Amino acid sequence: MSPTARAIGSPTNADAPSPDGKFNQFLDYNSGRSFDYRDLSGVLNRQAPAIRETIPPLVSRVDKDGNEASGVPSVQLLVPLGTYTGWN
Known part of the structure; x- marks a missing residue:
């Protein structure tokens, strides 16, 4: 999909930078x-x-935390040891 915040489902948090125009x-x-x-x-x-x-460029969709939603999730996201957000 196209690399825009709306297309990938980027978080709308004020702290999260928008990916528009950065690819x-x-x-x-x-x-x-x-x-x-x-x-x-x-x-x-x-x-x-x-x-x-x-x-x-084509990019994958992200979840509410800014992590990729497609493919095999990493172990750090599967094990509940802490909070992994895309904007930290």
């Missing part, structure tokens, strides 16, 4: 036909490489 765009470069991007081998025919396209 970098990924650039896809064109270094020439004899350069292989899969294994980074070959010859760079273009110096400086031209930018083919801009790839938008």
Whole structure:
């Protein structure tokens, strides 16, 4: 999903910084036909490489504490030893 506070479900706490505008765009470069991007081998025919396209970043959704809600949760979040909030 897009990296905006509303899309990821970021906490609306005044202490929590908003992620809007803080993610970098990924650039896809064109270094020439004899350069292989899969294994980074070959010859760079273009110096400086031209930018083919801009790839938008994708981020996962977060819970009410600002921790990622998708994937395998970390042990620190599963064991109730303390409070782990995203804005501390």
